Amino acid sequence: MANYLASIFGTEQDKVNCSFYYKIGACRHGDRCSRKHVKPSYSQTILLPNLYQNPQYDPKNKMNPSQLQNHFDAFYEDFWCEMCKYGEIEEVVVCENNNDHLIGNVYARFKYEDSAQKACDALNSRCGEGCVRGGFCNFIHRKEPSDELDRELDLSTKKWLRQRGRDERSVTRSPSPEPTRKRF
Template sequence: MANYLASIFGTEQDKVNCSFYYKIGACRHGDRCSRKHVKPSYSQTILLPNLYQNPAYDPKNKMNASQLQNHFDAFYEDFWCEMCKYGELEEVVVCDNNNDHLIGNVYARFKYEDSAQKACDALNSRWYAARPIYCELSPVTDFREACCRLNSGEGCVRGGFCNFIHRKEPSPELERELELSTKKWLKMRGRDERSVSRSPSPEPTRKRY
């Protein structure tokens, strides 16, 4: 029985634990969910709910598509470089959803669990864009399961209200820049995690809007 329960943990067959929370780190029912949201004691991934304030969802927004992308690129670069202060970063995922439990959510997946814990502890006492940051460890380890598979194909009929992550992508140019600068930074300091944590992280170069 124990082996069976372990095998279905966090799946749709699990009638006790919420599969959406396990896959995505967020659930539309929140605290009212009939199934348990088991918060991890340790994880490589942190979640910062509602961190990215997308101007596209502001009724007074007057930015065009190019300006919106530049705004996001500046945020993404700033966030990436900031997370590098806590350890070796593997992935950043920003939600482009417009539903209450996913809007503006930002995930950061580190190579090491202690880096994620260090970031979580530090960020909970910080502010960003004049708003307090809330950060928690997330159960998400595989974003292929968390992201909507239709969003990158013909399009998801639910749009921004989908309960799976619609991933907001930085420009290809920025992705290449961050990849190269991070590789260079790691090469200069070696692969020792303690060395990475103590060393200055890459600096953002884009204008913050």
């Protein structure tokens, strides 16, 4: 019996373990799947779900096929170079599917398992407390503007307020008495 169970593990005949999840690390049923989603302890491959935002599926997209390819090539090169920091890459696969469980998924297969583990650890630490949900996280992942833009906007706002006298604290005049505040 044990030999039989071992021979069907991760296949369509396995009624306990999800074959989709076993093969690709994603399942169209998600948490509602009736089968187990067994995450491997060690693997040469890491999955970064929903990482590639394909402009092809954006209804406002105005890119022609050449521009779409250039966009993808730039993403692919950037991702490859980033993963090379952790070890030798054997393959990168970016899903072009538009299914909820596959859209934007990126797989990186390293030559060695320890390289994949280094990449996983480093990438998880970028999101604070080990968050791997990215854009689908329920907590805020704040994106900061560049320091230059932040400074420029701050100075422009102060100048605009001073010119229009909208903010008493920004205008250099004699201080006016504090307004009384009503309680509701």
